[in-house]
Amino acid sequence: MKIVAAKKILKANDQLAEENRQKLTAAGVFCVNVVGSPGAGKTTLLEALFAALDGRLRPAVIEGDIAGSIDAERIEKLGVPVVQINTQGACHLDASMIAAAAEDLDYSAIDLLLIENVGNLVCTAGFDLGEHLRIIVLSTTEGDDKAAKYPAIFQGSHALVITKADLLPHTNFDTRRIAADMKRLAPKAETFQVAALTGEGIAPAAEWLAAKCAASATDD
Amino acid sequence: MHELSIVEALIEQAQKEMDRAGHRGRVLRMELVIGRLAGVSCDSVRFAFDLLAPGTPLEGAQVHIAEPKATCRCHTCDAKLEIDEITIRCPHCGGIELTIEGGRELLLQSIEIED
Numbered sequence: 001m002k003i004v005a006a007k008k009i010l011k012a013n014d015q016l017a018e019e020n021r022q023k024l025t026a027a028g029v030f031c032v033n034v035v036g037s038p039g040a041g042k043t044t045l046l047e048a049l050f051a052a053l054d055g056r057l058r059p060a061v062i063e064g065d066i067a068g069s070i071d072a073e074r075i076e077k078l079g080v081p082v083v084q085i086n087t088q089g090a091c092h093l094d095a096s097m098i099a100a101a102a103e104d105l106d107y108s109a110i111d112l113l114l115i116e117n118v119g120n121l122v123c124t125a126g127f128d129l130g131e132h133l134r135i136i137v138l139s140t141t142e143g144d145d146k147a148a149k150y151p152a153i154f155q156g157s158h159a160l161v162i163t164k165a166d167l168l169p170h171t172n173f174d175t176r177r178i179a180a181d182m183k184r185l186a187p188k189a190e191t192f193q194v195a196a197l198t199g200e201g202i203a204p205a206a207e208w209l210a211a212k213c214a215a216s217a218t219d220d
Numbered sequence: 221m222h223e224l225s226i227v228e229a230l231i232e233q234a235q236k237e238m239d240r241a242g243h244r245g246r247v248l249r250m251e252l253v254i255g256r257l258a259g260v261s262c263d264s265v266r267f268a269f270d271l272l273a274p275g276t277p278l279e280g281a282q283v284h285i286a287e288p289k290a291t292c293r294c295h296t297c298d299a300k301l302e303i304d305e306i307t308i309r310c311p312h313c314g315g316i317e318l319t320i321e322g323g324r325e326l327l328l329q330s331i332e333i334e335d
């Protein structure tokens with residue numbers, strides 16, 4: 001007997017992600033999936049955003065790493081609630097990991113949940129976590145061809161944060177090239193240029209995030 | 221690579237389809253559709269399947285994978301071409317205004333169960 005299914009293989013993840021999103025929305029928590037290469041500056045960006053928000057929102061973080069809790073410890077130092085997920089080798093977070101981590105978070109005490117995904121430009125693109133927004137972090141030392149070479153992750157993102165802008169004079173990174181690729185791949189995405197380490201350019205990104213968070217709160 | 225979690229989801233889904241059809245037999249053959257731009261390696265899927273299928277009704281099933289190409293339409297020369305990897309330039313005229321469609325499928329198409 002032949003059963004014709006013609007079903008999406010990742011449907012189970014998509015369904016779970018939708019459940020995560022509904023729970024977050026119902027609790028008034030705005031959730032952002034932060035993706036980028038290993039070492040792009042994701043954790044440093046989170047640290048800079050929290051400094052810029054200066055207590056304005058009640059944030060929490062889920063840290064996804066293959067092993068260890070180095071990043072979670074950095075976030076914890078800021079007094080921000082954080083849950084570490086170790087993926088045991090998996091190259092991306094998925095919706096079931098987020099559902100499990102959420103059990104350790106008190107949604108009623110949070111406005112903004114930032115998820116730092118595993119450093120990876122490929123596999124993270126295939127897994128919806130239930131977030132409201134996805135931010136792709138690209139550092140100037142990685143090269144300006146990354147959107148062209150890894151289109152899927154850029155395509156589905158709502159904002160591009162170009163980090164390590166302080167190093168621009170030492171690289172051949174051409175911001176016009178990445179802007180042209182973004183125009184083609186994700187014309188509606190916002191682009192921010194920051195040096196998270198010095199805080200330069202962080203304010204507009206933090207304002208944008210706070211505005212998105214506020215807009216979603218008034219939606220429901 | 222995340223082929224392992226994809227195959228995990230795949231085996232779960234195949235078992236769900238069998239439950240729905242009220243069938244408990246052994247799966248003889250399974251057809252998948254994995255587009256060329258899905259970012260999934262078919263070899264790794266087969267490898268993960270051999271690793272994860274034992275002990276499930278899918279053990280020993282023949283895995284057939286269709287790999288559809290994507291189409292790339294160029295806004296400069298109007299060419300409509302089939303591509304099997306992502307491109308940022310029209311293979312015909314070098315234009316950069318392109319619309320790429322399809323090729324991202326990741327489907328469990330069908331399963332064939334022993335009667």
Ligand SMILES: Nc1nc2c(ncn2[C@@H]2O[C@H](COP(=O)(O)OP(=O)(O)OP(=O)(O)O)[C@@H](O)[C@H]2O)c(=O)[nH]1
Pocket residue numbers: 036037038039040041042043044045071118119163164165166167194195196197198
């Ligand atoms: N010069 C400069 N260095 C930066 C900046 N942001 C981050 N870095 C440095 O880049 C390195 C990696 O930064 P992280 O924030 O740990 O990167 P990450 O993306 O979280 O890395 P993983 O979690 O390991 O994937 C660290 O040494 C940071 O200090 C920046 O704006 N300018």
Ligand SMILES: [Mg+2]
Pocket residue numbers: 042043044071116
């Ligand atoms: Mg980090």
Ligand SMILES: [Zn+2]
Pocket residue numbers: 294295296297298299310311312313314315
């Ligand atoms: Zn052309």
